[in-house]
Structure formats: structure tokens, C-alpha cells
Ligand code: SF4
């Protein structure tokens with residue numbers, strides 16, 4: 001792991017601002033790890049905010065809900081931040097924000113719910129991992145073996161992003177209530193709250209709330225990729241997740257603070273996951289913000305909340321600068337896994353060239369999962385995917401550090417992603 005320049009100063013002091021509701025939302029039916037949902041509405045239907053609009057009868061998926069009230073005007077392929085294009089439900093906003101029944105529960109009512117009832121509420125609300133992976137939360141809360149440790153991930157190690165930080169500052173109480181629900185479902189393992197030492201305000205707020213409880217606070221050195229599940233498990237518990245394995249395999253579950261807050265809202269407020277905090281930042285933006293955004297809002301519509309551009313961006317990235325995905329249109333909508341949107345100017349970009357490896361070994365030294373990016377990418381360039389596989393390419397967490405340190409500016413992570421997709425789709 002290495003220390004990166006943080007670049008969080010533009011937004012870390014900015015409170016969460018509720019974004020203006022757009023005139024239309026483009027709600028993708030592919031917002032989670034697993035199969036895309038089928039639409040459960042038709043063109044012409046009137047829908048309410050929070051109403052189910054996408055689901056499947058079986059398989060690994062998470063339901064999708066409307067983020068505004070209004071009329072379904074199309075179900076069609078639309079821009080998607082990681083897939084290029086995907087089927088989406090387009091809803092024209094009627095500006096009444098008329099919601100489905102979001103009834104409140106008392107603590108006593110929540111305590112009376114069984115583990116099965118809690119899991120069903122979380123599934124029905126469409127909660128997925130909000131740290132970027134979008135893995136359906138109810139699946140992670142159904143571990144195949146006994147769990148002894150739950151890590152609440154507030155590391156937020158990617159540069160530029162501050163959405164988790166502001167959530168911890170402003171919604172710590174809800175996050176802890178969500179964590180209690182997770183603990184009940186997992187059979188009361190030990191809870192560790194992991195926060196990097198560059199977030200002293202969040203650490204102080206959390207400490208005040210947990211100092212007389214069984215929760216343990218772990219203050220971690222700020223380094224990248226500290227927030228990755230495997231790295232976090234090592235840093236907090238000094239346990240190694242085995243190659244090809246998951247934290248489950250060693251009795252650990254990790255959930256991001258945003259996910260746990262969404263679980264709190266689903267259980268206490270009957271609120272489906274139809275909005276989330278997203279950091280909009282970068283040197284091209286006049287007024288960077290942490291925005292509470294309705295899912296399906298396009299970048300173009302969000303810019304109204306940020307004073308638009310100071311200068312024309314040369315690159316727009318969804319997610320952080322290390323793991324994020326470049327976008328080619330302002331018409332791409334926010335999905336559940338969107339953590340941030342960064343607008344880079346031309347002089348901030350690294351020119352990746354097809355240069356020859358000088359065998360310096362830096363990519364190997366820096367790789368947090370201890371694989372050999374140089375050899376993997378040389379094999380990939382020769383279409384030798386079996387060789388790449390034998391070098392454990394599938395363990396790559398796509399953190400981007402190898403590309404970051406490579407003096408030859410080789411697009412190592414790009415080649416590795418390509419090798420992984422070729423092996424998966426074989
Ligand atoms: S090989 Fe994968 S895990 Fe290792 S540094 Fe490169 S992107 Fe990160």
C-alpha cells in the first residue's frame with residue numbers, strides 16, 4: 001500500500017447538499033453485481049418515488065426502484081457508467097415527489113423483527129454494496145459459515161472522494177443503528193469500525209457514540225488501497241484472505257458505511273435505495289459538492305448544483321481516480337455504485353503509452369495482493385490467458401497501483417482487466 005496525494009480538500013468540509021430533482025431520470029436495470037432486472041412497469045405507467053420498477057423471479061440480483069414520482073416514458077438502452085449502454089426505465093418527473101408508504105419503525109419494533117424479516121426488508125429495499133462493488137447486501141448477510149468479525153468500512157482511501165466522510169460526520173447515529181442490524185443478522189460478531197487517520201472529525205464523532213459500547217474503533221494509517229476488503233481484513237484483524245477466497249472464508253464480513261446507512265433507512269424508514277451521496281469534484285468544477293442524488297440523475301443535470309465548469313474537462317471519471325471508469329457523455333446517469341464524479345483537466349492526465357517494460361519490478365513491489373503485473377500483462381499482450389491465470393490474475397482487485405508506479409507508463413490495469421474478462425468469458 002502507498003500514500004497517495006489525497007486531493008480531498010475541495011469537498012471534505014462541504015456538508016451534504018440535496019441535489020435538485022431532474023426533469024427525467026434514467027434508472028438502469030443493471031445496478032448490481034448479478035443479473036440485470038426485468039422491468040416491472042410499462043411505458044405510460046404512473047409511478048411513485050420508491051416504487052419497485054425492476055426485479056427478477058430468481059437468481060443473484062437486487063430490485064430497482066423509482067427515484068422520482070411521474071410517468072414512465074420509455075424503457076430503452078441508455079448510457080451506463082461501467083457497461084457503456086444498458087436497458088433503463090426513463091421516468092418523467094411530475095415534481096410532486098409522491099412517495100410509497102415510508103412508514104417509521106420504533107427501536108422496539110425493529111428489535112422485534114426476526115433475522116429472516118430483516119434480510120427480506122434489506123433485499124426488498126434493493127440495498128447493494130455502496131463502496132463501489134454493488135454486491136447485493138442480503139447475500140453478504142447470508143454467510144455460508146460462522147462469522148466472528150464484522151468490519152464497518154469507513155476507510156475511503158481513494159483520493160478526491162469524501163462521500164463516506166461526510167456521511168460519517170452527519171449520519172453517524174444512523175450508521176451505528178444500521179451496524180446493530182447487521183450484527184443481529186450475523187449472529188453478534190465483534191464489530192470493528194475502520195477509519196483512516198486523515199478523517200479526525202469522523203473518528204471523534206464515532207468515538208463519542210461508541211466509547212461505552214462493545215464496538216471497537218480502528219484508526220488506520222491513510223494509504224491506498226486500505227479500503228479494499230482484503231487489505232482492511234489484514235489491517236484490522238491481521239488475517240489473510242486466501243487466494244481466490246472472500247472474507248467470509250475466514251469468518252469476516254465487511255460492509256461500507258454507506259451500505260449500512262442504507263440498511264438503517266430500509267429497516268427504520270421503510271425506504272428503498274433510491275438516493276445516495278455522491279462527491280462531484282475536480283479542478284474543472286466551479287463549486288465541488290457532496291450531493292444527495294436521486295439514482296438515475298444524469299451528470300448533465302447534476303452540474304446545475306455545482307456552478308458548472310470553470311474550464312472544459314478533458315476526462316470525466318465515475319468513482320475514484322485509481323479505480324474509476326472514464327465516461328464519454330454527460331448523459332450518463334448515477335447508479336447505486338456511483339461514489340464520485342471527477343472532472344479532470346488536460347494537464348492532470350497521464351498519457352498511457354504502449355512502451356516496453358524495463359523490468360524495474362516496481363509494479364510487483366507495490367501490488368497489494370502480491371501478484372506480478374509485469375508478467376501477467378506480457379502474457380496478455382501475447383493472448384496467453386492461461387499463463388496470466390497461472391500468475392493469479394483473478395486475484396487482482398483492480399486498484400490501479402501498478403499502472404500508477406510504472407515508469408514505462410504501461411496500461412497494466414487495463415490489460416489485466418482485459419485478461420480477467422477473457423478468462424471469465426471463456
Ligand atoms: S495487479 Fe491488480 S491488485 Fe496488483 S497493483 Fe495492479 S491493479 Fe492492483
Ligand code: SF4
Nearest residue numbers: 357358360361363406
Ligand atoms: S513497473 Fe512497469 S516497467 Fe517496471 S516491471 Fe512493472 S511493467 Fe515493467
